[in-house]
Amino acid sequence: MMSLRAIARAAPRVLARPSTFRPAVVRTAAATAARPSFSITQKASAAFSTSALRRAPAGEVDEELAAKLSSELEFETSVKEGETLPASIKDFLENGQFELKDVPGQQDVFLTRNFGNEKITVSFSIADLSSFQEQNFEDDALADEEFEEMNDSRGNGKSGAADLAEEAEEEDMEGGADTDAMPCRLNIVVEKPGKGALNVEAIAQDGTVVVENVYYYKDAKLAHSSSPDAVHAAQDAYPGPAFGSLDEDLQILLERYLEERGITPALALFVPDYMDMKEQKEYLAWLENVRGFVEA
Template identity: 65%
Template sequence: MMSLRTIARSAPRALARASTTSTVSRCQRTSLLSARPSSFLRTQQVSAFSTSLFRRAMAGEVDEEVSAKLASEIEFESDVKQNEPVPASIKDFMENSPFKVQDVLGREDVVLTRTFGDEKITVTFSIADLHNYEPDMMEDQAMEDELEDIEAGRNPQDQRGGAADLAQEANEDLEAGADEAAVPCRLNIVIEKPNKGALNIEALAQDGAVVVENLYYYTDSKLAHSTDANAVHAAQDTYPGPPFGSLDEDLQMLMERYLEERGITQALAVFAPDYMDHKEQKEYMAWLKNVKSFIDA
């Protein structure tokens, strides 16, 4: 699910955009017509091949309207940013975490790095998760099926005041689940030791917890980082190990404690999704300004 800010970005502007477009274009046309005396129009007819007119024709007829629309969008995003302070989770993590945050404007990935003894630890996540997220509809479908059963009177264990109350409660649970669902943030964690290879952990940061999905070991630490085709192919050929969830429960718990000691904690699980959303807003604003600068050039 997209963030409330993202929803707010698009929802309230449907009418505003339409009115702004018509107002801008109407005002521009009116100002242009009113600013041209008849003598100027006659001169224009005579000087049909003037340089200024040629430039104006080559510039395109909608450039000014596109630029005005982008300016309106930038103003809207600026207002949203002013009314939405940086989350406390981001401030606390940046001030107190041992990780160094590497965030390059224009790139989707955010990289966290730190050392732990002789280990180098890298955590990477991407704002692409916001755009690629497809919510799991299994739970929603199950809740909808339950609601249909209740409404049809197929629930024999009615102990709370009738089918109508159950139906209302189930419907409220369904709506609450939709509102509270958060976009999970995928974490790629690499722990390296000199001349000992690397552990590569794939995990999710969601609902304030880090959930480990896969755990790999590479004798060559480069295989855990490199995007080179040969390295990717070599990594794919490496035995991946069993799914983390199939490991002995005690081993799973110990590995989770192992990660916590290295800073993969609840604070990181809260920080990563919040920072992902914060960065997306920052990147979108920069994108708007770059496009406007290009149109105006």
């Protein structure tokens, strides 16, 4: 489902911690009078001195911004301290056959393993998590507008709003609580020496891997490279039919083929949880970096 951290960030935190916002300092007449003034006879060029600009004090908001970043960092750190490593991540890393490559500061995560003479690479990106959260917030805003319009159509009465709220609650109970499970895009590459590669696009969601497309490239580099030439060559290659349009038995066999190579429900559970954990780590690092820059 949608990341609880994202909900916590979006929600007001007045009760969680005091706001660090302070109004800008009002400059009084006395303070203005105490400020040194330039002599009329002072050279005009002095006003444009680059050395004076270099010695200029930091902006008035710098200290306030740094304090706000520190407050946000403290809040996020306290949230992280109360968490434990999800079982899906722990089990997959301890018992899985994939090697994890996660470079701090980068959005993409890679899982690699060998299977016979094949090299298998599975990649996913935390950029998908941000896109999913933005879409959910947009959908929630749209739902609120529709709720208000329906309420207005019923005469703006309290009973109408109560009826709508009750109906929505009943629908949630009937539909279940996990209707907003996050879909995570997987890029799966299976390559053999001198034989090219299969490139599989899939979705990991609710502990299931759903295959969307299966491409074949004679040159395995086309499945990995992001250079303009490689992207253009990959686009020119015949993409094959949509996976859902294939014979049902063929779909089942291709899914079993991938499962033998480690594309399993365990991986489908691991990816969303790891994306959420990595996004939190990158956000903390971002807060640290921005605060350090502002304070420098």
